[in-house]
Every structure is written in C-alpha cells, then in structure tokens.
Amino acid sequence: MRWLLAAFVAGVVLMVAFEHVVTRVLGLLCLFGFIVGGVFLIADPVALGKQEEGMADEPRTGG
Amino acid sequence: MLPGVCLALVMVGLTAYAVLGSADFGAGFWDLTAGGDRRGGRVRGMIQRSMAPVWEANHVWLIFVLVVVWTAFPVAFGSIFSTLAVPLFLAALGIIFRGAAFALRGQAATIREARTLGALFASASVLIPFCLGAAIGGIASGRVPVGNAAGDPWSSWLNPTSVLIGAIGVVTGAHLSAVFLAGDSRRAGLEDLVAAFRARALGSGVLAGVLALAGLLVVRSDARELFDGLTSGAGLACVLVSGAAGVGTLALVAAGRHEPARYVAALSVAAIVAGWAFAQSPHVLPPDLTLDEAAAPDATLAAVLAGLGVGALILVPSLVLLYRLVLRGVLDQRFEPLDQRFTPLDREERRP
Amino acid sequence: MAAGLVVAQALSDTLGGGSQPDLLEARQMQALSLAVHIPLVCFGIAFPAMFLFVEGLYLRTGDETFKRLATKWSKVALTLFAVGVVTGTILSFEFGLLWPDFMATFGNVFGIAFALEGISFFVEAIFIAIYVYGWQRLSPRAHFLTGVPVVISGFAGSFNVIAVNGWMNDPQGFDVVGGRVTDPRPWDALINDAMWHELIHMYLAGYIVAGFIVAGVYSVAWLRGRRDAYVRTALVVTLSFACLAAPVQIIVGDWAARSVTERQPVKLAAFEGLVETEKGAPFTIGGVFDEDEQRVRWGIEVPHLLSLLARHDPNAEITGLESVPPEDRPPVNVVRFAFQTMVAIGTFLAMLGAVFFVTWLRLRRLPHSRWFYRAVVAAGPLALVALIAGWITTEVGRQPWIVYEVMRTEQAVTAADGLEVGYAALVAVYLVLGSGVFWMLRRLARQG
Numbered sequence: 018m019r020w021l022l023a024a025f026v027a028g029v030v031l032m033v034a035f036e037h038v039v040t041r042v043l044g045l046l047c048l049f050g051f052i053v054g055g056v057f058l059i060a061d062p063v064a065l066g067k068q069e070e071g072m073a074d075e076p077r078t079g080g
Numbered sequence: 081m082l083p084g085v086c087l088a089l090v091m092v093g094l095t096a097y098a099v100l101g102s103a104d105f106g107a108g109f110w111d112l113t114a115g116g117d118r119r120g121g122r123v124r125g126m127i128q129r130s131m132a133p134v135w136e137a138n139h140v141w142l143i144f145v146l147v148v149v150w151t152a153f154p155v156a157f158g159s160i161f162s163t164l165a166v167p168l169f170l171a172a173l174g175i176i177f178r179g180a181a182f183a184l185r186g187q188a189a190t191i192r193e194a195r196t197l198g199a200l201f202a203s204a205s206v207l208i209p210f211c212l213g214a215a216i217g218g219i220a221s222g223r224v225p226v227g228n229a230a231g232d233p234w235s236s237w238l239n240p241t242s243v244l245i246g247a248i249g250v251v252t253g254a255h256l257s258a259v260f261l262a263g264d265s266r267r268a269g270l271e272d273l274v275a276a277f278r279a280r281a282l283g284s285g286v287l288a289g290v291l292a293l294a295g296l297l298v299v300r301s302d303a304r305e306l307f308d309g310l311t312s313g314a315g316l317a318c319v320l321v322s323g324a325a326g327v328g329t330l331a332l333v334a335a336g337r338h339e340p341a342r343y344v345a346a347l348s349v350a351a352i353v354a355g356w357a358f359a360q361s362p363h364v365l366p367p368d369l370t371l372d373e374a375a376a377p378d379a380t381l382a383a384v385l386a387g388l389g390v391g392a393l394i395l396v397p398s399l400v401l402l403y404r405l406v407l408r409g410v411l412d413q414r415f416e417p418l419d420q421r422f423t424p425l426d427r428e429e430r431r432p
Numbered sequence: 433m434a435a436g437l438v439v440a441q442a443l444s445d446t447l448g449g450g451s452q453p454d455l456l457e458a459r460q461m462q463a464l465s466l467a468v469h470i471p472l473v474c475f476g477i478a479f480p481a482m483f484l485f486v487e488g489l490y491l492r493t494g495d496e497t498f499k500r501l502a503t504k505w506s507k508v509a510l511t512l513f514a515v516g517v518v519t520g521t522i523l524s525f526e527f528g529l530l531w532p533d534f535m536a537t538f539g540n541v542f543g544i545a546f547a548l549e550g551i552s553f554f555v556e557a558i559f560i561a562i563y564v565y566g567w568q569r570l571s572p573r574a575h576f577l578t579g580v581p582v583v584i585s586g587f588a589g590s591f592n593v594i595a596v597n598g599w600m601n602d603p604q605g606f607d608v609v610g611g612r613v614t615d616p617r618p619w620d621a622l623i624n625d626a627m628w629h630e631l632i633h634m635y636l637a638g639y640i641v642a643g644f645i646v647a648g649v650y651s652v653a654w655l656r657g658r659r660d661a662y663v664r665t666a667l668v669v670t671l672s673f674a675c676l677a678a679p680v681q682i683i684v685g686d687w688a689a690r691s692v693t694e695r696q697p698v699k700l701a702a703f704e705g706l707v708e709t710e711k712g713a714p715f716t717i718g719g720v721f722d723e724d725e726q727r728v729r730w731g732i733e734v735p736h737l738l739s740l741l742a743r744h745d746p747n748a749e750i751t752g753l754e755s756v757p758p759e760d761r762p763p764v765n766v767v768r769f770a771f772q773t774m775v776a777i778g779t780f781l782a783m784l785g786a787v788f789f790v791t792w793l794r795l796r797r798l799p800h801s802r803w804f805y806r807a808v809v810a811a812g813p814l815a816l817v818a819l820i821a822g823w824i825t826t827e828v829g830r831q832p833w834i835v836y837e838v839m840r841t842e843q844a845v846t847a848a849d850g851l852e853v854g855y856a857a858l859v860a861v862y863l864v865l866g867s868g869v870f871w872m873l874r875r876l877a878r879q880g
Contacts, residue, residue, distance in 0.1 A: 139517060139521065140517070140550065140553060140554040140557055142521060143520070143521055143524050143550050143553070144547075144550050144554070146524045146525070146528070147524070147543065147546040147547050147549075147550050148547060150527070150528065150535050150539040150543050150546070151539055151540060151543025151544055151546070151547055152540070152543070154535055154536045154537070154538070154539030154540050154543070155536045157528055157532075157535055157536065157539060158528070158532035158533060158535050158536030158539075159532070159536070160528070161525075161528030161529050161532050161535070161846075162528075162529075162532040162846050162847060162848050163848075165529050165846065165848045165854075168525060168528070168529060169525070169529055169854055169857075171525075172521070172522050172525040172526075172529070173857060173858075173861055175518060175521050175522065175525075176518055176519070176522060176861050176862075176865060177861070177865075178518075179514060179515065179517065179518030179521075180515065180518065180864075180865045180868055180869070182514070184868050184869070184871075184872050228532050228533055228536075228846060228847040229532070229846055229847040229848040229849075233848060233849070233850075376539070376540030376616065377540065377614075377615070377616055379615070379616055379617060379618065380540040380541070380543070380544070380616050380618055383544045383618040383619060384543070384544055384547055384618075387544050387547050387548050387551075388547055388551070391547070391548060391551035392551075394551070394555060395551055395554055395555060398554075398555050398558045398559065398581070399558060401558070401562070402558045402561065402562060405562060405566070410566065410569045410570070411561070411562065411565040411566055411569065
C-alpha cells in the first residue's frame, strides 16, 4: 500500500514540476504503476473472499 | 510498380469483402425468405450459427479497402466519394441497420420486434450490395470525373451499367451465401439443410449467370470502352475464368461436393474483380485518371506497403487461426432451430 | 448519446454558420457520428482488460463466480464491439462523403495511420470472437491468452487514431509548395508531438467511462439489496480501475493543457475567453462570453489562475484571442462551456475515486454508504458527458482549422448538395440504433 501511494506522489511530482521527456516518461510509469498495482491489490481474491465475512457481520446501514 | 502493388492490394481486399461480406449479405436475403416458425426455423438457425464467429472479421475488409484507397489514391477517393455520395451514403446507412439488426436480433422478446429487426436485416442486406455495386458501375462506366462532386449525383449510379452491376451484386451475394451455408450444413451433419441450401445455391447461381450474360449486352451499349476492356486481353481471360468457375461451382454443388465449391465460387468472384481492374486499365477513374496520376508519392506507397507488410505478419496468422478454429468446429455454437425472434424454438415456454 | 446530440445542436447554433450552408450540416453529421462512436471505443479500450482480469481471478482461485462474470462481460463486450465496428465504418465513409478535399489533399500524409488502425481493429475482431465463442472449447490457459491480443489491439487502435488527431492539431510531415501539398513523409506525420498527451488522456478516459458505467449497473443492484459475491466482485474490479484512473486523469489533463498552451495558444484562449494577451491571466469560472463586448460576463474571476494552470507560473504571459484575426478564432462559448464541464465532472470523479480508495485503505472493503453508490450510478453518464465535452473542447477549439493553420474546415467540405437530407437520415438512424442498444443493454443487465 505504501509503495502505491509513493508511486502516485512521485508520479504527480515528476509530471507537474518538470517539463522534460525523461521526467514525463518516468512520471507516467509511476502513475500507471499506481493504477495497475492498485487494481491488483484491491481486487485481490483473498480480500474479496474476506469481504463476505465482513458483510455478514455489518448491520445494513441506511442512507 | 508501387502503384500497381497497392492497387492489387485494393483488389484483394475487395475480393475478400465481396466473397465474405457477400456471404453475410446473402444470408440476410435467405433469412427473409426462410418462411415461418417451423419451416424456416432450421434455416435461420444455420444462418445464425455460421455467421456468428466471423461476422465482424468479414466486414473489416471494407474498411481496409477504404483506407488503402484514401492513402494510396487520395484524389480518386475524394472524387468517388463526392460524386457517388448518394449510393455510398445509402450503403453506409444500410451497414448501420444491418449491424444493429444482427447484434440485437437475439434480444427480441416478441414476434413483432423480431420481424421488424428481421426485415431491417434483410432489406439492408439487399440495399448494401446493390449500392456498392452501382457505385462500382459508375466508376467503371466512366461517370466519375476528377474533382469535388464533379459528376452527376444521380445518373452516376442510376444508369444501365450501374443498375445491372448492383443487381448482379445482390444475386451473387445470395448465391455465395447459399453455397457456404450448404457447406456449413454438411459439416454440421444436417442433411435436410444441405438440400435446402443446395437448391437455393443452384437457383441463384443460374440467375447470376443469366444476369452476367445480359450484363455484357447492357455494357456493350452503355459503356463501350468497358465492354471492349472485358472482351479483350487480360480482361477477357478473367471473364472466361470467372464464367468457368461459376459453372464449375454449380456442378460441384449439384454433385454434393460442397467444400471445393466454396473455393471455386470464391475464385469466380476474384476473377471478375480482377477482370474489372484489367478492363479499366490503365485508368483508375476512366476516362481521365490513370493509375500513375492517381497514385500518391512513392514515400506514401512505400509506407503503406511497409505498414501493411508488418501488420500482415500479425494479421495473417490470426486470420488463419480464426478460420482453422471455425472450420474445425471449435467455435461452433450448438445448432438450434430458431424462430423469427432468433430464439430457440423449444425454449419458448421458458422465456420470462 | 443524447448528450452528444444536444451538444452538437448547441455547437451548430453558436457556430453561426459557415459561408456554405452545407458546412454546418457536415460538421454536425461528423460530430454526431463521433459522439456515437467514441463511447463504444471506451469499452473497446477498457472492457477487455477488465474481463481478462476477472478471468485471471478465476484461473487463480477456480471460483465459478469469477468465470460467470467474465463470460457475461465478454459477451456484452462483443455486442458493443460489433456496434463499434458499424459506427466506425460510418466514420470512415463520412471522411470521404463529408470531407473529400481533406482526404484528397492529405490522405497520403496521414492515411497510413488508419491502415495500421485497420489492422489492429481486425486483430481485435478476430480475437474477441475467438475469446467469446471459445469459452469451454479451449484450454483455460489458451483461452486466457486469446484475450491478451484484444487488450493490446485496443491500445494500438487508439494509438493510431489519436496519432491522426494529434497530427491535425500539430501538422508535420509534408511541405506546401505553391499551394499544393508535396513530399509526404507519413512516419513523421504519424509520430507527432501533440499525440502523446491526447493518447494517454483518451486511454485513461476509456477506463473511467467504461468502469463507471459498468459499476453503475451493479451499483443499482447493490442499492436494491444484492450483496452477493458476483455483484461485489463486479463492483470492486470496475471501481478499482475507474477510481484509480480518475485522479491520474487530472494530472494528465494538466499536462494536456500545458501542451495546448504551447502549440495552440488561441485554443487555450478560447478555454477561458481571454481576449487580450496578458501576464497573470485570470480564470473565470462559469459565465458567458459576450461576442459583442468581447468579454466574459457573470463569471467568477479567479486572478492569476489561468497563468498558473497553463504555465505553472502565476505571472506567466498567456496569449489572447486578439493575437489572430476574428476569422481565425474558434467559437468561444462552445469551447469554454465544454472545457469547464469536462473539468468539473473530472474533478467530481477524482473525488469519488478518492473516497473509494481511502475507504479501502482504512477499512479494506467497499464503502457502505448508499450515497456513494448513488454517486457511482451518476458517475457513468457523467463520465460520458465529460468525454464528449472533452472532444468538443479540442475539436471545436481547433476551428476554423481542420488541419491547424494549414487547411480550413470550409475548404475541406464536399461540394455535393442536399446534406440536410443526409443529416436528417443520420439522426433518425442513430436514434433508432441508440434506443435499440440501450434497450438491449437494459435487458442484459436485468438478467444479471
């Protein structure tokens, strides 16, 4: 998780603070890494399975 | 040399579209005339089953043709699309309807919905080959001058040659489709359908032949240069090959040899497309624009060939894979008779 | 789609007509067809990655729920792809029907990109057919592998098309000698500077639009009480993609804006309605640009903000509309409104994404709030509006040019008559097609 956030922040800094091709490419790589890594981390089957238990215990919240 | 190669590519693409796309269009025609629930159900089921896996791949050839023409022969492209705007626009609308009807078919919940979609499907299947054929006739008979909408918007495609070629396009499509469907039915082991499609293939084939012969007479009086091109030299050779292949197809179908019949039928189409190119040679837009005048500079032509060459390295194996899987039956869906809603006949009761 | 129609109409009203009446119809027809096609492209770009990801989950766990979901999604993708092929074919026809002089003059410069796009498109058609019809017929691993070319060709196709659009904004790879285009250098034209930000921006937009629309469908199920694994998986996968892409899109948008500032300053000036070139230019939120008075009225002016956004320097000089004669300026109100709509929605989507992500960070689960899911249901259509608004911003912002500073749109249009008939026919056809697709997707959604 920590790496993900670091990748996002690094990507933002590289994209916004600089104007060179190299920083652009690196920045984009960091940001895409954030997205792809994030998807794999969040949509993890183990975590999805655990959701079930979590759901069963939670009272149905309104509004 | 380069312009010739690019033109050959266009002809290959056109042939592929004419053979594969026509088969799809023709299917729409047979679907329309398939008849009611019970009788037509099996015919419709076969049509759906055959078309499904290769439907989009078949139609991408048209885009391929457009793209190569507008890159390699841009002035011709602009002239064709501006003068022949009406038939080409109608064909485009037909393409929308046809695609939508085919994609949405299986979702129709009532007979009325399905009948509407079916009618749309079939009418578009007749409109498109007619309009494209008429456009070709307009080009071939020298009615498309160079320039932005320089030709007549109506007589350029509503003239004897164009109407005839349009009609031939429709009938040939129906014929090809029947030939292919007979072969598919044989592979599926559905002999009653083999007989049904065989009869259709023979009937439409004979009609196509009659139209082609009548066609030559019409072209002789309407577009003399085209006639001369088709009856001499390479043009004549192609016409003869096409005719022979056409007769050969009928013979093979009558004899029940359906797999070879596919290829011979395709050869017949390929030959006449080539014949058209030779008959017009050296013009792309008779009588004014020759191939060399129409061609883009060498840098572009080389880029097209290089790009397509690399692309072909990926595309050809992919196509081979697709057709292998189709012909080996790996991608076959279960055959089931379909009613006019294109839903399985025996599942009617279970539908919500 | 309706949004596209409305905007296309607004577009035509404010444009005030070109010198030839047919020019207006031609632009509207093109805009309409693009508005119909581009949302489908989003699914072609992003949906395969999503269903392939879910199939990957199935292969890792053997859980049939994942397989059912992946199968369902791939079938929907195939139908959408088929409709996309059809609408794309129409676009190809329209290039010739509406802009024959553009094609005749420049076809040999940029055409190669479409040849490559045709190939990637063809490959996508082949493999999506094998994928959808090959479930159960191919070994699980082989089947998964056939999905990979679909994802790659989705990217390749957008790469090639955007390359052409980038070229239209930043023309290169040819010379103009004596009024004629000579010496085409297709590869130089294809790889141009403007395309990169356009490509990344569009590619992410694909994931955002497709992700939120599909998530919206399952959010409706969630709001109705369905909490089973199937719905949860669908939500988690689609929301992950969309919610993580949305904030990144803002950063890419910043890059895009700065690129436009350098290459097409008049377009940027239209984003704001900035008339005079000035340092420390403000950004006016909302309001209407008054053509007669040449200023924005009723907006909220934020000082220095435009300079800050466009050049990351609050006192930077920003070029104004006055730098070019009036006939070289784009219609300001359409561009302004579209730009601000896109940014507003984009910001909302990024915030929604942040809610999702932060909930996951802290609680390791989906949000429970009903308001979140209502927002997601809205996010799909809103993302679509933002997508179209963005395309309007860049396309109308490029006017009066079809090839920036080289060929005007009015020089490119067909001389054929009667485009009003064609336009009416096209609108009717799209309405019918649109309702048909919508009706079908609703049925598919109801079936789960």
